[in-house]
Amino acid sequence: MEGLVQISIGLGLLVSLMFSEFLGLAAGGMVVPGYFALNLSDPAKVLMTIVAAVITYWIVRFMNFFMIIYGRRRTVLMILIGFLVGAVIRNFIEFEVSAFAIDLTVIGYIIPGLIAIWIDRQGLLETVSTLLVSSVLVRMVLILLNGGEVF
Numbered sequence: 001m002e003g004l005v006q007i008s009i010g011l012g013l014l015v016s017l018m019f020s021e022f023l024g025l026a027a028g029g030m031v032v033p034g035y036f037a038l039n040l041s042d043p044a045k046v047l048m049t050i051v052a053a054v055i056t057y058w059i060v061r062f063m064n065f066f067m068i069i070y071g072r073r074r075t076v077l078m079i080l081i082g083f084l085v086g087a088v089i090r091n092f093i094e095f096e097v098s099a100f101a102i103d104l105t106v107i108g109y110i111i112p113g114l115i116a117i118w119i120d121r122q123g124l125l126e127t128v129s130t131l132l133v134s135s136v137l138v139r140m141v142l143i144l145l146n147g148g149e150v151f
Helices: 002-023 032-038 043-063 071-092 111-122 124-145
Strands: 094-097 100-103
Touching: 002 032, 002 124, 032 111, 032 124, 043 071, 043 111, 043 124, 071 111, 111 124
Parallel strands: none
Antiparallel strands: 094 100
């Protein structure tokens, strides 16, 4: 599995670079498509990660009314708030339906913050659509490299 993670991140970097160079769109950070590709089989994780990124974006945008936030400070604040929002979701949001516990969690620790940075820079629709398309491409290549087996 660890080799699969390394290949996925490498492919994600390559696909992110191609999207950035040819289309001028970023996929929410260079490593994000690789991590998303590994988790596409769990749509709740993908959705909660995007929700955490949007919440992070809105929190930092609200903080902008009271603080001067730009440059490196904005980047670090997005990643820090994304980490905290992910921790809250990971630790406190859980539903039980009948006998099943639905654990809503996010992908990674800094992934929501990285996505929020790009939502701030290029917009929600552009970031999320580029992220999902690039993640599907990475997933398809991973499946081809695994001999057609879904991992």
